[in-house]
Amino acid sequence: MSNPMVSSLLNKLANYTNLTQGVTEHEEYENEEGVTKIRVKSPQMGTFIGVYLPCMQNILGVILFLRLTWIVGTAGILESFAIVVMCCTCTMLTAISMSAIATNGVVPAGGSYYMISRSLGPEFGGAVGLCFYLGTTFAGSMYILGTIEILLVRIKHCLAMLNNMRVYGTCCLALMALVVFVGVKYVNKLALVFLACVVLSIMAIYAGVIKTVIEPPDFPICLLGNRSLQNHNFEKCVKTEVIKNVTYTTKLWELFCDSRHLNATCDEYFTLNNVTEIQGIPGLLSGVIKGQWSNKTNFSNNCCVVIKLSDSVSEDTYCRVMDSTSTCVCIPFNCVCFRYRFGDSVKKNLVIGTLAWPSPWVIVIGSFFSCCGAGLQSLTGAPRLLQAIARDGIVPFLQVFGHGKANGEPTWALLMTAGICEIGILIASLDAVAPILSINGMFYPVSCVQFFLMCYLFVNLACAVQTLLRTPNWRPRFKFYHWTLSFLGMSLCVSLMFISSWYYALVAMSIAGCIYKYIEYRGAEKEWGDGIRGLSLNAARYALIRLEEVQPHTKNWRPQLLVLLKLDSDLGVKHPRLLSFTTQLKAGKGLTIVSSVLEGTYMTLGAEAKSAEQNVKSAMHAERTKGFCHVVVSSNLRDGFSHLIQSAGLGGMKHNAVLMAWPGAWKQAEDSYPWKNFIETVRETTSAHQALLVAKNIDKFPSSEDRLGEGTIDVWWIVHDGGLLMLLPFLLRQHKVWRKCKMRIFTVAQMDDNSIQMKKDLQMFLYHLRLNAVVEVVEMHDSDIAAFTYEKTLVMEQRSQMLKQMQLSRNEREREIQSITDESRISIKRKKSSVVETLKAPNTLQVPSLSISRDMDEESHGNLNDNAPATPDHRVHMTWTKDKLITERNRNRSEPNVGVKDLFNMKPNQSNVRRMHTAVKLNEVVVNKSQGAQLVLLNMPGPPKTKGGDENYMEFLEVLMDGLDRVLLVRGGGREVITIYS
Amino acid sequence: MSNPMVSSLLNKLANYTNLTQGVTEHEEYENEEGVTKIRVKSPQMGTFIGVYLPCMQNILGVILFLRLTWIVGTAGILESFAIVVMCCTCTMLTAISMSAIATNGVVPAGGSYYMISRSLGPEFGGAVGLCFYLGTTFAGSMYILGTIEILLVRIKHCLAMLNNMRVYGTCCLALMALVVFVGVKYVNKLALVFLACVVLSIMAIYAGVIKTVIEPPDFPICLLGNRSLQNHNFEKCVKTEVIKNVTYTTKLWELFCDSRHLNATCDEYFTLNNVTEIQGIPGLLSGVIKGQWSNKTNFSNNCCVVIKLSDSVSEDTYCRVMDSTSTCVCIPFNCVCFRYRFGDSVKKNLVIGTLAWPSPWVIVIGSFFSCCGAGLQSLTGAPRLLQAIARDGIVPFLQVFGHGKANGEPTWALLMTAGICEIGILIASLDAVAPILSINGMFYPVSCVQFFLMCYLFVNLACAVQTLLRTPNWRPRFKFYHWTLSFLGMSLCVSLMFISSWYYALVAMSIAGCIYKYIEYRGAEKEWGDGIRGLSLNAARYALIRLEEVQPHTKNWRPQLLVLLKLDSDLGVKHPRLLSFTTQLKAGKGLTIVSSVLEGTYMTLGAEAKSAEQNVKSAMHAERTKGFCHVVVSSNLRDGFSHLIQSAGLGGMKHNAVLMAWPGAWKQAEDSYPWKNFIETVRETTSAHQALLVAKNIDKFPSSEDRLGEGTIDVWWIVHDGGLLMLLPFLLRQHKVWRKCKMRIFTVAQMDDNSIQMKKDLQMFLYHLRLNAVVEVVEMHDSDIAAFTYEKTLVMEQRSQMLKQMQLSRNEREREIQSITDESRISIKRKKSSVVETLKAPNTLQVPSLSISRDMDEESHGNLNDNAPATPDHRVHMTWTKDKLITERNRNRSEPNVGVKDLFNMKPNQSNVRRMHTAVKLNEVVVNKSQGAQLVLLNMPGPPKTKGGDENYMEFLEVLMDGLDRVLLVRGGGREVITIYS
DSSP: OOSOHHHHHHHHHHTOOOSOOOOOGGGHHHHHHOGGGOSSOOOOOOHIIIIIHHHHHHHIIIIITTTHHHHHHHHHHHHHHHHHHHHHHHHHHHHHHHHHHHTSSBOOTTTHHHHHHHHHOHHHHHHHHHHHHHHHHHHHHHHHHHHHHIIIIIISOOSGGGGGHHHHHHHHHHHHHHHHHHOHHHHHHHHHHHHHHHHHHHHHHHHHHHHHHHSOOOOEEEEETTEEEOTTSOSOOOSEEEETTEEEEOHHHHHHBSSSSTTOOBOHHHHHBOEEEEESSOOGGGSHHHHHSOGGGOTTOOSOSSOOOOOOOOTTSSOOOOOSSOOOOOOOSSGGGGGSTTTTEETTEEHHHHHOSSOHHHHHHHHHHHHHHHHHHHHHHHHHHHHHHHHHTOSGGGGGGGOOOTTOOOHHHHHHHHHHHHHHHHHHTOTTTHHHHTGGGOHHHHHHHHHHHHHHHHHHHHHHHHHHHTOTTOOOSOOOOOHHHHHHHHHHHHHHHHHHHHHHHHHHHHHHHHHHHHHHHHSOOOOOOOHHHHHHHHHHHHHHHHHHHSOOOGGGOOOOEEEEOOBOTTSOBSOHHHHHHHHHHHTTOSOEEEEEEEESOHHHHHHHHHHHHHHHHHHHHHTTOOSEEEEEEESSHHHHHHHHHHHOSBTTBOOOEEEEEOOTTTTTOSOSHHHHHHHHHHHHHHHTTOEEEEEETGGGSOOTTOOOOSOEEEEEOSSOSSSHHHHHHHHHTTSTTTTTOEEEEEEEEOTTSOHHHHHHHHHHHHHHTTOOOEEEEEEOOHHHHHHHHGGGHHHHHHHHHHHHHTTSOHHHHHHHHHHHHHHHHHHHHHOSSOSSOOOOOGGGOOOSOOOOOSSHHHHHHTOGGGGSOOOGGGOOOOOOOHHHHHHHHHHHHHOTTTTTOOGGGOOSHHHHHHHHHHHHHHHHHHHHHHTTOSEEEEEOOOOOSSGGGHHHHHHHHHHHTTTOSSEEEEEOOSSOOOOSBO | OOSOHHHHHHHHHHTOOOSOOOOOGGGHHHHHHOGGGOSSOOOOOOHIIIIIHHHHHHHIIIIITTTHHHHHHHHHHHHHHHHHHHHHHHHHHHHHHHHHHHTSSBOOTTTHHHHHHHHHOHHHHHHHHHHHHHHHHHHHHHHHHHHHHIIIIIISOOSGGGGGHHHHHHHHHHHHHHHHHHOHHHHHHHHHHHHHHHHHHHHHHHHHHHHHHHSOOOOEEEEETTEEEOTTSOSOOOSEEEETTEEEEOHHHHHHBSSSSTTOOBOHHHHHBOEEEEESSOOGGGSHHHHHSOGGGOTTOOSOSSOOOOSOOOTTSSOOOOOSSOOOOOOTTSGGGGGSTTTTEETTEEHHHHHOSSOHHHHHHHHHHHHHHHHHHHHHHHHHHHHHHHHHTOSGGGGGGGOOOTTOOOHHHHHHHHHHHHHHHHHHTOTTTHHHHTGGGOHHHHHHHHHHHHHHHHHHHHHHHHHHHTOTTOOOSOOOOOHHHHHHHHHHHHHHHHHHHHHHHHHHHHHHHHHHHHHHHHSOOOOOOOHHHHHHHHHHHHHHHHHHHSOOOGGGOOOOEEEEOOBOTTSOBSOHHHHHHHHHHHTTOSOEEEEEEEESOHHHHHHHHHHHHHHHHHHHHHTTOOSEEEEEEESSHHHHHHHHHHHOSBTTBOOOEEEEEOOTTTTTOSOSHHHHHHHHHHHHHHHTTOEEEEEETGGGSOOTTOOOOSOEEEEEOSSOSSSHHHHHHHHHTTSTTTTTOEEEEEEEEOTTSOHHHHHHHHHHHHHHTTOOOEEEEEEOOHHHHHHHHGGGHHHHHHHHHHHHHTTSOHHHHHHHHHHHHHHHHHHHHHOSSOSSOOOOOGGGOOOSOOOOOSSHHHHHHTOGGGGSOOOGGGOOOOOOOHHHHHHHHHHHHHSTTTTTOOGGGOOSHHHHHHHHHHHHHHHHHHHHHHTTOSEEEEEOOOOOSSGGGHHHHHHHHHHHTTTOSSEEEEEOOSSOOOOSBO
16 A cells, blocks of 8 residues: 555556456455465455446446447437436446445455345345346357457458358357466456557547548448448449430349339339438538437438438348338447447448548457457356356256366356357357347347346345345445435336337346246255345234234134144144144135143243144144144143233234134043133133134044045024124135035024025025025924023024015115114114114125124123223124114013023023023934034034033033034124125 | 016116126015015116126227227238237136126125225225226217217218317217216117117128128229328329420429429428329228238238228328328227327218218218217216215215215216316317327327226236135135136236327326325225235235244344333333333334233233223334234233243244343332342243343433434443344434434453454454444453353453454455364364354355354253254354364363352352452443443343342342443343344
């Protein structure tokens, strides 16, 4: 650092390289520490020369100047200016994003690939990196071809030798590869020379343009209509000549017509248009620039500023008018442009050469060196990129390219790159393929641009994502970035991709997409801390918070299960069929939380909890249950389960139903704890307004591999408890296991019901629910069923009401609803706990569904929850005829003591007898009808209020399910879960 | 239903209407019930005639036939066929999606608007619905203009009267609106008549086309180059005439040139091209169809199949050649086509009329009725749609249009629609605006098509979303749908939008986007159970499950806080500043779970828990803490907190740090429970590998409204515990409160440290961490600090090591790492619990960071967690020189009993003295340096192993923090949280 400023700058420029090399500024510290320690001295550059300039030069060279004059030629000066501004902005913004990422910690080899892969994950990084690699490599082919073409055509003037392009190209490639292999430092030293050549060429051309003011060049071009003709194969630019009063046809005529005669059949375009000769290079003062300002206004002038040369007749001497879009050669300060294979030479002169000042040779030699240098740089940069990708091991078959020579030179990668380059050379000079590949002669440049732009796009994306996520690790030293800038850069990259060629853009994107998918499926899983993870976590958090705000609509209701598992002494899952059943019920959708509890303290049982969680997870994996798993340690099981029921899930993702196994051996067990725990759990789900599913004989349930061929799922719809009972068979039948099972729905008619009408109503109800089921109505004596239903009299009554509603016309229904609404408004004033809530607006109705403040007894006994704020669970709507409502209310009033009694706490034996009578009678009917069913679904009555009746309750359920094989007791969560509305 | 099949079908056809009316099939049930009940009898149709046919006719009429011949003219038969197939497919697929949605429950008024809004939410529904409304209304304007033009130009032949278009158009509109207002049923009856007219017109034209085979019509057209000239203003189709050997110019010449003379200056296009006369209607046998197969091959034939009429010279008699895209009139079975204002008439004859058989009048009258009918239908349908949208109340300012007449007729909406229609009429006939609006004369049709296609797009989207989500409520009776079909339909809709006009497509989309945003911000919040909610829940679930699989990378680490709150006796938040501090620390990002515990059972305290949760939520809202809230009821507090620490969060979204307040009054309290609970919580977070933040004097912390102007955040980096200590000030400074505070970092040098070098190293370390901080090294005697650090000797030693590593060059570092890797491979074999883990690959390093199997004593005492599977938390990498490693290891071996003792359990008083000595000495230094700091961050030592030392531990911490105002004790979670790598 003791050198004078200028010489140090020069030294830096000499070491200046265009290679992607990441940030090297942190290495400056090494200098301060003393050079003795550093054995391999690498070039040291500041941020500006080391990072910013190469980026800029790369971007400018490829995108901006590459197509600048072509753009001016086709789009006019004004639009071109807009495009150039876009390109510059894009460049600047990308450079800003890149600077931010590069200064956010150490960036090892790989440059933009490293940045993208570490910010957006291996898939994006690999896809974009490989595309970038391909782009660089193909650019190499292009440069080599350019070099050869300049050498042969311009310098040696041997057009004929072009057929040996492949041979010369291969030689040139081999030579360049050797140079790169032998010493990268020579390439780096040459870079400055090459840069100077480019600058000189540009200057020569602009000098020539200015010269046209003083001395316009003579460069005639023949136009047919508004299309230019290539002057290879004819001499005079006229259709016919009149020599001595006789009209002769010209050579041009012969090209377009089938004979020399004047009455020959000619090409239609030839016939319809006149032939004119104009000045190919009109010069600055000719006014062509003025006409060029906006291309739209001037349909015949869409050509370059100073060079008028439209799509020419191709070299095979027959008139093949290409498409109507005129193309122009551009000023060849960058040899890319030479890929207009013949478009750029008129009368075997290099168009641009005639323009350059002082000599056409400036251009020729300048462009030769430029091409040559760019080729070398491609061959240096591409292998290093490939090596970086290969070393990361994300693409298995690329592994070998990670190796290098002792000094780290990527030998294998260089060979690979040279190979691809060679393919590029062979293909491009293949006569048959060339016209296809080089549509408008722009195959290589456009595809390179696409790949490079894609890379910039993702650099911007990476910066935007990181900034928006605000990960604590995102602390770039470069402060002048903002996500809006990156976002703008992204949009510009996409726009430029599609502006330059929407077709190639799509192709490039699909190539990148394929690589992405390949890496996703085949690549090694890498955790590099990419932002995508943070993005999805953020999205998830946002969704959970937002969804917590609103109660889900009935239409969106789906069972979100909390599965309460028991573990055996080895911490294994006791009833794995519970998980099978969960899988069958959920078919992979919605929330599933599988949970269990260990007794003890976390400090001592932490490890056990972990291994239990692993066991549960592997059981879940085996049963294909997709969901979350919690095994918690609690000082007692009851607290643990209580806690899970209360607080499992997060935000908008909470369970709304609990699934557990029926404690089959509760009678035999010495310890009363398990079944007491069971009843407490039932109570708890009830207070938490969660639905409850209890499976009897869970071990006899089918595994997920079974396919139940025949049989039925029988629903016993005795009381209407939200509709879950009807929904469950539908859900089960989505799974392969139950697909072939038919759904049957049984309902119990009391003596005062018209059972034929009831059946008809139920059928219609099911039609409106879009459920396919066989309907059967079973008649029972009121006394037989009373014990089961009397705590839910209103619920059962409403079931009938709901069916009857179906008979009414839609218009009537609406009017009914209106009257109920009015009615309920009044009734609310009269009676605080109104059965029917106000219906909000006639057309947002969700009828017919029922509202009922849960169990009858809750209302009268004065539930402890009464002072809780009215939860939206209760806010379900119903249809009810006015008179029915009044009748119902009167009825409730007239028998205040019957409806409110807690059956299981009845003291006298008589109640026990009555209860058992009901259970036995109902069980008789159910067994009679559903003995052979694959699954029986039954309403589950509510648990007794006080613990005294617990054993009776268990007994009741036991008798109810007696003799049935697979039973699912279902208790609703206090809300409607099914609706007839779309 | 007793009528014979045919008559019932006819009846249905008579009642057939094109109005958007949703599903009416469910009303069929009303018939069966008896007509007496039904007062307003609405037309009854089956699914096919009621749903499928109107949809098809609407789609076909607007999209398909509207532009068919125009498409054939411009694109050629082959491409047109492709487009027609696309349209048909799109139509069919949309109809399928619509059928699925419509049969998934009752769809009231609003049709596709209702479907979209109920499936995708009010924003999408409103945006698309209003666009659809606008489309329908503008179609109305278009039809009315067509009607007038036919009446005036075709029937009355008064071209001059066209200036009064506005007057006539308004009259026509008023008349039609009146008809609609008076009786919709007449419109419905007329619909069939109009349909018949369209069919007849089509038949007449095709008959005419066939007639050309027998008798080709004489219809000469003058072409200039390949553009047709309108034959109004000249008679002969030649440039010059030779009459008696003298060449005269023609009238045509005058139109293009500035004088009659042969040497006049003429339009360039005129000069360059010849004039020819061709047959305008070449007839079927002329071979023009063959040439038309693919338009690409034949540049001069881009015209209609049988009518050759390109873009004509406009009526102002001067040659304004439009753009080069030739347009053609299409067969006018739908009057839309007449909007080619003059393009369709040549020599004042209707082109298509000359073709029609038997008489041109069939076409004129047919198209008149067709236009008229279509106008009426638009005026009937649009207001009903507007009414449906208004009634939903999603767009506040549209409320008034929800009202209607007594019979439900949308009077206000009709007025509004007529108003918009009138604007359309006025604008379209404005001479100045017309050319702009009617680019290619296609403004109205194209914009309508865009809006309609957008609607279909969203119908398909709705079906696809619902199908993919598999909500239990999605049970359409129509079974022949699939999400791939809907998806294909969507893609086709988008493609067609862009094919018909990408420009209009973007405009239509941005209009819809604006309405969407408006409804999002201003509209009433509606919960219609849309699928978007389900979609985001699904995405969240997927993200949580996927993210659970991998441990987050150090780069992605951010504090995910579990805040343990205390509640006062009124269930309010005791220390709201804890929430303020959370907000300041998180700046709205990442997970925050705020939790508290109530003592009791859920059945009795459920309501209290709910209200406590409400209190916490409102406190969180007040403090702007974004996050989740859990208040759980537990039989004892300890279990509750333990449970929260174990199982709060879900899947990949779990907390990794616990924040709590220091129990300030622990000494004064009679009950030892609170501080014992505190220590247990510390122990529990340690076993759960979670970081712990304890805030002393939390009530003195700044509120989120405060702005700390000056001052510092002081970090006392005594031992390296994962880097959290350094990260926290950075995070705090992101928030406005702490933004102006400077970060200072203090480190304690022991006597054998080179404190100058240490400072330098630390500065470099911070530079690499991209943290701005003032560094200060405090020297202390080993004995003074011993008690604090000796349980963490290695941790402290590693801190120094880490700093020294920074001095090494990158190259050296890499070599070092390699040697460590090798070393550690060997050491693992020798010693099971190796301090340094294997580094995976040289370039995926995450160095320099430390690995330490938590506290020293854990290792030697044999922690109970030892048999737990090695969690990835421990898998952190470090750099270490080979010799240092060996030295360190030897040192550990030589003093096995000093490092392992549990300080707080030392029996003799001497240890108590020593401990207190350390605390006092350290406190002295800290108070001395950081007395005025806004916040002091200190390492928190680990809790004693056994409960005996609990009180000593509390005492130690108390003394350590004595005299400091705001202190945050920080204990790492056992993993690195900060890295120098990008």
